Amino acid sequence: MPMFQPSKKDGFVKFEGSVLDLDTAVKDGVLGGVGGCGGVIGEKMDLKKMIEELNLPEIPSVFICPISLEPMQDPVTLCTGQTYEKSNILKWFSLGHYTCPTTMQELWDDTVTPNKTLHHLIHTWFSQKHVQMKKRSEDAFGRASEFLTTLKKVKGQARIQTLKELKQVVAKHSTARKAVVDEGGVALLSSLLGPVTSYAVGSEVIAVLVNLTLSSESKTTLMQPAKVSSIVDILNEGSIETKVNCVHLIETLMEEKDFRIEIVSSHSLLVALMRLVRDKRHPNGHLPGLGLLKLISTYKQVRSLIVSIGAIPQLVEIIPFLNQECVELALFVLDVLSSVPEGRQSLKDCSNAIPVMVKLLMRISENCTEYALSTLWSLCKLYPVECSLRAVDAGLAAKLLLVIQSGCSPVLKQRAAELLKLCSQNYSDTIFISKCKLTRTIQ
Numbered sequence: 350m351p352m353f354q355p356s357k358k359d360g361f362v363k364f365e366g367s368v369l370d371l372d373t374a375v376k377d378g379v380l381g382g383v384g385g386c387g388g389v390i391g392e393k394m395d396l397k398k399m400i401e402e403l404n405l406p407e408i409p410s411v412f413i414c415p416i417s418l419e420p421m422q423d424p425v426t427l428c429t430g431q432t433y434e435k436s437n438i439l440k441w442f443s444l445g446h447y448t449c450p451t452t453m454q455e456l457w458d459d460t461v462t463p464n465k466t467l468h469h470l471i472h473t474w475f476s477q478k479h480v481q482m483k484k485r486s487e488d489a490f491g492r493a494s495e496f497l498t499t500l501k502k503v504k505g506q507a508r509i510q511t512l513k514e515l516k517q518v519v520a521k522h523s524t525a526r527k528a529v530v531d532e533g534g535v536a537l538l539s540s541l542l543g544p545v546t547s548y549a550v551g552s553e554v555i556a557v558l559v560n561l562t563l564s565s566e567s568k569t570t571l572m573q574p575a576k577v578s579s580i581v582d583i584l585n586e587g588s589i590e591t592k593v594n595c596v597h598l599i600e601t602l603m604e605e606k607d608f609r610i611e612i613v614s615s616h617s618l619l620v621a622l623m624r625l626v627r628d629k630r631h632p633n634g635h636l637p638g639l640g641l642l643k644l645i646s647t648y649k650q651v652r653s654l655i656v657s658i659g660a661i662p663q664l665v666e667i668i669p670f671l672n673q674e675c676v677e678l679a680l681f682v683l684d685v686l687s688s689v690p691e692g693r694q695s696l697k698d699c700s701n702a703i704p705v706m707v708k709l710l711m712r713i714s715e716n717c718t719e720y721a722l723s724t725l726w727s728l729c730k731l732y733p734v735e736c737s738l739r740a741v742d743a744g745l746a747a748k749l750l751l752v753i754q755s756g757c758s759p760v761l762k763q764r765a766a767e768l769l770k771l772c773s774q775n776y777s778d779t780i781f782i783s784k785c786k787l788t789r790t791i792q
Contacts, residue, residue, distance in 0.1 A: 396422050396471070396472050417434060421471060422434065426462045428457060429451075435463075438461060496511055497534045500512070508541075512557065516553055516560075519560045529561060535561060538557055539558075542576045548582075559594045571602055572609070580598060581595075581618045581621065589634050592625050593634055599618075613651065623659075623663055629667075636674060643685075646681075649688075652686055662702075665699055667679070676709070676717055697735070703728065706721040707748055711755065715761070722764055726764060728740075752765035
């Protein structure tokens with residue numbers, strides 16, 4: 350029976366345009382590996398476990414099964430010379446296929462032959478990568494520990510530099526994050542936040558904290574008024590990266606069961622948040638900013654305060670520049686704010702609010718339609734003449750007919766029908782029918 354043999358010439362095997370000396374590959378490493386990690390060590394390690402732990406983005410294509418596109422753990426070769434993961438090719442056969450999946454040649458022999466050379470190369474390569482990973486992890490743990498020790502001793506520029514280096518190692522290595530948590534680093538970092546914290550120190554501290562898994566005790570410590578005030582000050586002053594870090598840290602604190610709404614009932618915090626949301630130069634701040642604003646707006650006690658800082662006209666103004674996910678968040682907030690009298694008044698006074706809401710119906714997503722429709726209902730119900738007329742002139746009637754005839758949820762269709770009926774009361778039948786023409790919607 351014909352058997353697959355790698356193309357050899359003078360003791361070399363060729364893979365993907367590169368030539369490997371098999372003896373050297375097995376002894377000293379393969380495909381860019383490091384020396385000092387022979388096959389004997391590798392064979393003691395479980396290949397499946399190594400593949401899962403490494404989760405490498407780039408793997409030599411010769412190691413990949415053409416069927417599953419995953420690294421092979423038990424490579425076998427067909428009579429056509431093509432190699433596959435054993436379980437995958439046997440499944441292919443069980444489905445009644447008697448061809449080679451890659452070449453589609455009919456098989457004159459369905460025997461599968463273990464490709465021991467390729468298996469050994471795969472095992473050696475992953476073993477080396479695994480050892481490298483372990484070494485880097487151990488080094489990262491030690492470096493993080495050293496940085497924490499140094500932080501206890503230094504001040505000024507030396508402290509800032511140490512925090513920068515700690516931030517880098519923590520961002521890259523889970524073992525470094527574990528070291529900070531296990532060795533009391535969270536308490537140390539938290540102690541650096543307070544009334545006299547400089548922006549340079551505070552921004553680096555927050556950058557480290559957002560990468561850590563904080564305990565309930567750590568969150569409680571960070572919720573002390575002086576520390577929250579420091580975080581808010583940094584949110585106001587920081588770079589876009591620092592502002593986003595502050596937002597994520599506040600969100601983490603809000604997850605704590607003992608979280609107090611007073612922590613985010615801050616005029617300064619909300620102003621800083623709206624500044625982040627409105628910043629057209631840095632659109633990467635829109636999503637985190639709106640996400641936190643949505644979270645805060647779910648608390649009834651804060652809604653009037655959010656309205657008082659001018660959030661509604663600012664959100665209406667920024668909506669045309671947002672992506673779909675951000676538009677949904679902005680509309681959610683506007684809908685929530687329309688539940689308080691101040692919010693409805695602000696929406697009525699904002700000249701663009703109703704036209705923007707009408708335009709977004711059936712334009713982005715069903716969620717957007719739901720939030721916009723709910724907001725319009727609140728306004729037209731409270732101000733049936735002024736707001737209804739303005740909405741119909743903006744094309745609301747035609748949009749509502751589209752909602753009713755669409756595949757939206759029954760609840761949404763019912764709300765659209767109720768709003769359509771409410772708006773029709775301000776017109777004669779003939780005039781209102783003319784307002785329902787779909788040409789306005791298309792325009």
